Amino acid sequence: xxxxxxxxxxxxxxxxxxxxxxxxxxxxxxxxxxxxxxxxxxxxxxxxxxxxxxxxxxxxxxxxxxxxxxxxxxxxxxxxxxxxxxxxxxxxxxxxxxxxxxxxxxxxxxxxxxxxxxxxxxxxxxxxxxxxxxxxxxxxxxxxxxxxxxxxxxxxxxxxxxxxxxxxxxxxxxxxxxxxxxxxxxxxxxxxxxxxxxxxxxxxxxxxxxxxxxxxxxxxxxxxxxxxxxxxxxxxxxxxxxxxxxxxxxxxxxxxxxxxxxxxxxxxxxxxxxxxxxxxxxxxxxxxxxxxxxxxxxxxxxxxxxxxxxxxxxxx
Numbered sequence: 001x002x003x004x005x006x007x008x009x010x011x012x013x014x015x016x017x018x019x020x021x022x023x024x025x026x027x028x029x030x031x032x033x034x035x036x037x038x039x040x041x042x043x044x045x046x047x048x049x050x051x052x053x054x055x056x057x058x059x060x061x062x063x064x065x066x067x068x069x070x071x072x073x074x075x076x077x078x079x080x081x082x083x084x085x086x087x088x089x090x091x092x093x094x095x096x097x098x099x100x101x102x103x104x105x106x107x108x109x110x111x112x113x114x115x116x117x118x119x120x121x122x123x124x125x126x127x128x129x130x131x132x133x134x135x136x137x138x139x140x141x142x143x144x145x146x147x148x149x150x151x152x153x154x155x156x157x158x159x160x161x162x163x164x165x166x167x168x169x170x171x172x173x174x175x176x177x178x179x180x181x182x183x184x185x186x187x188x189x190x191x192x193x194x195x196x197x198x199x200x201x202x203x204x205x206x207x208x209x210x211x212x213x214x215x216x217x218x219x220x221x222x223x224x225x226x227x228x229x230x231x232x233x234x235x236x237x238x239x240x241x242x243x244x245x246x247x248x249x250x251x252x253x254x255x256x257x258x259x260x261x262x263x264x265x266x267x268x269x270x271x272x273x274x275x276x277x278x279x280x281x282x283x284x285x286x287x288x289x290x291x292x293x294x295x296x297x298x299x300x301x302x303x304x305x306x307x308x309x310x311x312x313x314x315x316x
Contacts, residue, residue, distance in 0.1 A: 019170075019173055021173045022169055022170060022173040025126060025127065025130060025169055025172060025173055026130075026169060028127045028130075029127060029130040029131050029134055029169075032127060032131045032300075032301070032302060033131050033134050033135060033138075060073070060076060060090045060091070060092060061090065061091060062088050062089065062090060062091075063088070063089035063090060063091050071091040071092060072089050072090070072091055073090055073091060073092050076090050076092075077089050077090045100136075100141045100142065100198050100199065100200060100226065101141070101142045101143075101144065101158035101195055101196065101198060101199040101200070102132060102133070102135075102136035102141055102142065102143045102144070102158065102199075102200050102202075103143075103144045103145065103146065103158055103191060103195055103199055103200070103201050103202070104128075104129045104132055104133065104143075104144075104145045104146070104202045104204060105145075105146045105148065105187055105188065105191050105201060105202065105203045105204065105205075106125060106126070106129050106145060106146065106147050106148070106172075106204045106205075107125070107148065107149070107182060107184070107203075107204060107205030107206065107207075107210070108122060108147045108148065108149050108153060108177050108178045108179070109148075109149035109150070109179070109180055109181055109182035109209075110149070110179055110180060110181065110182075110253040110254055111182065111206055111208045111209060111253060111254075112125065112178070112205070112206055112233070113178055113179065113253075114235055114237075114238075114253075115235050115297060116235055116236065116237045117235060117236065117296075117297045117298040118297075118298070119297050120297075121206055121233050121234070121235055121297055122178055124233055124295070124297040124301075125204045125205075125231075125233045126172040126173075127301075128204055128231060128233070128295075128301055128305075129145060129168075129172060129202075129204055130168070130169060130172060132202055133145065133164075133165060133168050134165060137160070137164065137165050140160070141160075142158035142159055142160050143158055143159070143160075143164060143165070143168070144156050144157045144158035144159065144164075144168075145168050145171070145172075146187055146190065146191055147171060147172075147177045148182075148183065148184075148186070148187035149178070149179060149180035149181060149182055149183070150180045150181035150182060150183045151180065151183070151186075152186070152187055152190060153171075153176075153177040153178075154171045154177055155190065155194070156168055156171065157194065158195070158199070181209065181254050182205075182208075182209050182210045182211060183210075183211050184203075184205070184207075184210040184211055184214045185211050185212070185213045185214040185217060188203070188214050188217045188218065188221065189217055191221070192217060192220055192221045192224065195225070197224050197225060197226070198226060199224075199225045199226060200225065200226050200227045200228075200229075201221055201225050201227070201228045201229070202228075202229050202231060203228070203229070203230045203231065204231045204233060205230075205231075205232065205233065206232065206233050206234055206235075206238065207230070207232050207277075207278075207281045208238070208277075209254060215284050215287075215288070218284065218285070218288040218290060219287075219288040219289075221288075221290075222288045222289050222290040223289075227291065228285075228288070228290035228291065229290065229291040229292070229293070229308060230281070230285045230290060230291065230292045230293070231293055231295060231301075231305075232278065232281060232282075232292070232293070232294040232295065233295055233297065234278075234294060234295070234296050234297070235296070235297050236296055236297075236298060238274060239271065239274045239275070239278070239296075240270075240271055240274075241263050241266070241267045241270050241271070243264070243267075244264065245263040245264060246262065246263065246264060247260065247261070247262050247263075248260075248261060248262075248263055249261075278294065282294070291308050291311075293305065293307075293308050
């Protein structure tokens with residue numbers, strides 16, 4: 001059953017019991033998934049890139065006019081012929097390996113609960129996570145999610161169960177799963193040990209104060225899994241300070257320490273430090289041979305995501 005069929009059925013059965021925030025998230029996901037499908041044929045790319053790999057030889061059968069001629073095994077066809085001429089053509093039959101696990105590791109720490117645009121970073125990241133889960137289920141793969149801060153709030157292992165999409169949406173809409181510091185090392189360690197090699201791992205975070213010692217784990221994950229993509233979610237104010245703000249009293253969301261600062265005096269230093277930190281995270285992913293994209297919450301995430309899929313499909 002497709003995700004669209006599952007959704008229509010469950011909405012009809014329990015429409016009055018769906019929390020308004022969950023409805024809003026479902027709407028945002030619907031809009032973005034439709035754009036992915038309509039504008040860049042995302043699901044087709046997904047099948048070609050991911051599901052076109054990992055085929056096991058099953059046997060031979062006679063060629064039919066509907067078959068792709070490139071599938072013909074000429075050596076076998078000559079070998080089984082009873083005369084010097086080829087009596088019949090044979091094609092190799094392959095059986096697709098077991099389904100992929102699509103797993104989203106989602107940062108829900110305090111720094112993600114920030115936003116100066118239409119959406120908080122957490123809201124924006126939830127739409128990305130939900131869209132990836134929806135797409136995975138739509139093409140028949142397993143999907144799961146890990147929500148983490150300084151501890152793992154939820155670890156929903158990949159599944160094709162009919163209610164998996166809604167189970168994940170409920171957790172994405174649950175405020176109890178958000179807040180706290182950030183420990184990417186522990187969450188990445190859990191994901192790497194609990195998922196098998198036929199997995200695609202998406203790490204969605206602002207990568208601010210994510211801790212240390214996780215670089216080697218990222219390299220291990222990149223070597224083990226079919227693919228790893230870091231999706232950096234940033235509010236525009238994570239990177240830039242606007243003009244003419246003057247003095248502000250700032251509070252650290254983690255330590256709660258308060259500092260008085262003139263933002264006009266530190267604007268350029270702030271920009272340079274933010275750029276340095278962002279480039280360092282990108283370097284870490286590239287050194288691990290993993291993918292990396294950056295998305296601002298005031299911009300659509302569809303284009304950079306599809307661009308990565310296209311590049312990943314060419315082996316780059």
